[in-house]
Amino acid sequence: MKNSRVKINTVKNLANDYYKLDKVNFDYKTKDGIWQNQSRECYDRGDGACILLYNPLKKTVILTKQFRMPSYLNENEDGMMLEVCAGLLDKDDPFTCIKKEAEEETGYKINNPTKVFELYSTPGAVTEKIHYFIAEYNDAMKISEGGGLEEETEEIEVIEFNFEETLNLIKTGEICDAKTVILLQYAKINNLV
Template sequence: MKNDDVNIVSEEILSDNWYTLRKYTFDYRKADGSWERQAREAYDRGNGAAILLYNSEKKTVILTRQFRIPTYTNGNETGMLIEACAGLLDRDNPEECIRRETEEETGYRLTSVKKIFEAYMSPGSVTEILHYFVAEYSDDMKISQGGGHEDEQEHIEVLELPFSQAVNMVSNGEIRDAKTIMLIQYAQINHLLDR
């Protein structure tokens, strides 16, 4: 549905190197009815999916650890970040994407996944919508070591952690990735590992 209070005047591509950075100039009608010209940049990297793998019998979760240059340049001394498995949709639908990413990153082939919600992650500057999933895993679902694709320069460490430890890692700042925090809190609120 089109918003009649917004009129895009121009769109300029500032960068199309890794993903696409655009500058939008637009008119916005304020609450008093007057129009105001604004300019904003929006980074389009596509949409993605993220998943929390949990084992209710062992009370564990599967997370990953990898180097993230944006965090390294913004105060994360090692650049390493603990995260839930995630990836860009590319041309897949969200469920196909998260099944593919889970297998590539963690080595687990899932039998079923459950979509729980979707969210804009940084709506002031990034267009991405992230689709969130949870899935139970078991040891017999492990078909490879995971670690990501070498040709994508992924060097992913797979972590199996007690859920209580993951919760504590959020509290003490060891886990600082928003999607991972949201999934861990979802698991807490919905008592996924209390069953």
């Protein structure tokens, strides 16, 4: 660790089931030079990657729809979320991961994704950094129905949307996933579709 204003005292593992949850006790030196003792819970699920597949000729994008338990527990009436294709890196580099995820989830085989940035979505509680990609797609790249992997208990619906319709779905709240909103806005700002 490189920050001289932080001294980690203890890391206590609270859960290590599907992902890892630790309670970190540390001392933090304020700008006034005073050391404060603090504790934070940090959820480590690994880093991830996401991708917006877009077709500039048809003016369409590919999104997925699937059930997300945490959203269901927090006022998402049916728990279903419209999202860009995404997945955890596991042991893959971001490029390998996103090419594999795109094929598994959407059925499109992409070759040259473009990385646009990487972001922390919830840095106050989650260690995950997400690598954001874009890639053009066309009908010839569709090699399967997609839908995710059965062994990962994925049941993913693949939907091709008119790009302008997705912008309206953000306004109505039907698209409320941060990574999806970010990539759709990136596409709009950069006139991709």
